[in-house]
Amino acid sequence: MNILDNLKYRFKNAGIVEQLIYVNLAVFLLVFISNTFGFLFKSNSNFFIEWFALPANFDEFLSKPWTIVTYGFLHTRFLHILLNLIALFFIGNLFKQYFTSKQLLNFYFLGTVFGGIVFISSYNFFPGLQSVANNSVLLGASAGISAIFIGIATYMPNYEIKFPLIGFIKLWILAFIWVAIDIIQIPAGNAGGHLAHIGGAIFGFLYVSNASNKELEIFKSFRSLFKKKEKPLKTVYKSGKKTSTSRFSSNKTNNQREIDTILDKISKSGYDTLTKEEKEFLFKQGKK
Numbered sequence: 001m002n003i004l005d006n007l008k009y010r011f012k013n014a015g016i017v018e019q020l021i022y023v024n025l026a027v028f029l030l031v032f033i034s035n036t037f038g039f040l041f042k043s044n045s046n047f048f049i050e051w052f053a054l055p056a057n058f059d060e061f062l063s064k065p066w067t068i069v070t071y072g073f074l075h076t077r078f079l080h081i082l083l084n085l086i087a088l089f090f091i092g093n094l095f096k097q098y099f100t101s102k103q104l105l106n107f108y109f110l111g112t113v114f115g116g117i118v119f120i121s122s123y124n125f126f127p128g129l130q131s132v133a134n135n136s137v138l139l140g141a142s143a144g145i146s147a148i149f150i151g152i153a154t155y156m157p158n159y160e161i162k163f164p165l166i167g168f169i170k171l172w173i174l175a176f177i178w179v180a181i182d183i184i185q186i187p188a189g190n191a192g193g194h195l196a197h198i199g200g201a202i203f204g205f206l207y208v209s210n211a212s213n214k215e216l217e218i219f220k221s222f223r224s225l226f227k228k229k230e231k232p233l234k235t236v237y238k239s240g241k242k243t244s245t246s247r248f249s250s251n252k253t254n255n256q257r258e259i260d261t262i263l264d265k266i267s268k269s270g271y272d273t274l275t276k277e278e279k280e281f282l283f284k285q286g287k288k
Contacts, residue, residue: 016101017092020108021085024141027073028081035076048074049137054116056123056136056192072112074139084141091149098156098266104148110207111147111200118199119192129191136192143200150175151204156266175201 011022031048038046054071055061061068075081095104116138123133153159157172179201182194262278 015096016104017089017096020092020141021088024073024075024081024085024088028075031074031076046076049076049139053137053139054119056120056129056133056138058120058124060134061120068113068116069109071116071137071139072108072141072144075141076139080140084145087149088141088145091145091152095148095152098152107148107151107204107207108141108144111151111203112141112144114147114203115143115196115199118202119196122195123192138192138196140193142193143196146178146197146200147204149178149204150201151208154205154208 011019014022027048031046034046034048037043051064052067052070052074054067055064075084092104095107119138123129123136129136153171153175157170157175159171160168161171161174162168179198182197182201186194258281262274262281265273265278
């Protein structure tokens, strides 16, 4: 097996978080190679930045509408991509402990789009940014990562993460710090980038909080794994008498109630807070 086949195999068999990391790394490598050739041939433009970064100028964006998504995979500095991918690895895997790969992709892409909309709107609305709109572009995965982080923090705010020398910190506190850092750094530089991060965070918060008192459609598949579809009552005729019997006993109803209680506990405090008996019960029900 050659190197290319090995890379294809690893990508195909990787989880969604690792696949997103691989894609971001591959694009970063292409940008790095493009920068190298640009330097050698004295070119002042970079093909990837010119065609895939999101421009702040609205008219320019209309000529390259795909950039509302592609900017979310584009990085030019090593430290930038390193910090983003470390955050994506830990936050994405936390998200994947409870929800599906498709749901994570939804948050990543929609958070990226929403962050891009906030970015363009800000540069065309705020007087402090209008003067530099023609020379500003957005790139990086931070908006999508913010949507994932704030989304899961909104869904289970009391989930606790243990930090060395500090102890357990609730997820909502970490989310608050995450957003606050972007807000206070807006005047310090890279205002558009920080506003885009906030845009992604707003998407994650609004999407989850608006459905917090209902069945979250985006998370419905998680609960459906443990729910059985009810069938209509079966009518039986015998000796001229009509009788009705249900296929579902009270025992199954009680099981479903217990499943719902356990799932609610997971959403509030995390899977690790379940007792051994609750974990075994949930595992057995999932196999039925």
